[in-house]
Amino acid sequence: MNQPLGRILVIDDEPQIHRFLGPALDAAGYQHHRADNGVQGLREIATWSPDVVILDLGLPDMDGKDVLVKARAFYDGPLLVLSARDKEGEKIEAFERGADDYVEKPFGIGELLARIKAALRHRSGPQPVQSKVSFGGVEVDLDLRYVTRDGEPVRLPPKEYALLTRLISGNGKVLTHKDLLVAVWGPAHAEDTQYLRVAIGQLRQKLEADPAAPAHIVTEPGIGYRLRR
Known part of the structure; x- marks a missing residue:
């Protein structure tokens, strides 16, 4: 019998x-457990030690965001929120309380499996520090602070380069507007989303094949951005 690819706990009523x-x-090769409420889910996290937790926010006994807070007190693995709540505030609060990703209901199983696969990569532990990163036709040499696209050098001002490297450090995870603004512009600019929108637009113009339909610097509406490699 093949070893399961990972242990997935689904908390949903x-x-x-x-x-x-x-x-x-099952078909994708994962082992999974089921929990129908928050109390049961927290117990399963503590006793079964899943590799990834899929958590609904609308549970019968407690709000899923409270489960996030309680789980983060003892669990450091990936927590993927699965919810019909589509308000931006709900998503942002979920990330602030410890969610690693957010998938809206209804969803496609292909998308969810891709998110699980990405979460398991993060779960595998710190990856060796790469001096060179590539996506599409772009190559970033982090040691030399040098960026090329299709072999041609790309000049990035310091803020744009800092934003790009922060996106790279996310390793495919969504990074909130606040996270990016604080990391690149500092805490005093945590709410200045216009700075971020302009810089993201400039990066897309310089690095994307089609800036109007970006394939790599991807928007998570109302939340932030991720770098898809």
Whole structure:
């Protein structure tokens, strides 16, 4: 028997979600457990030690965001929120309380499996520091602070370069507007999203094949950005 690719805990009170996800996770090679409420979910996290937790926010006994806070007191693995709540404030609060990713219901199983795969990469521990990173036709030499696209040098002002390297450090995870603004412009500019929008637009113009439909510097509406390599 093949070893499972990972242990996935699904905390959701909707039976149809479990009926949908269970066979899909089995077919993809994952081992999975089910929890129908927050208390049971926290118990399973503590006793089963899953590699990834998929958490619904609308649980019958407590709000999923409270489960996030309680889980983060003892669990440092990936927590992926699965929810029908589509308000920007809900998403941002979930990230601030410890979520690593957020998938809206209804969702495609292909997208969810891709997010799980990415979460497991993060779970595998710190990766060796890379001096060179590539995506599309772009290459970034982090030692030399040198960027090329299709072999041609790309000049990036300090803020744009700092933003690019922060996105790279996210390793595919979504980074919130606040996270990026504080990292690049400092705490005094945590709410100055216009700075971020302009800088992201400039990076896309210089690095994307089609800046109007970016394939790598990707927007997570209402939340932030991620770098897809």
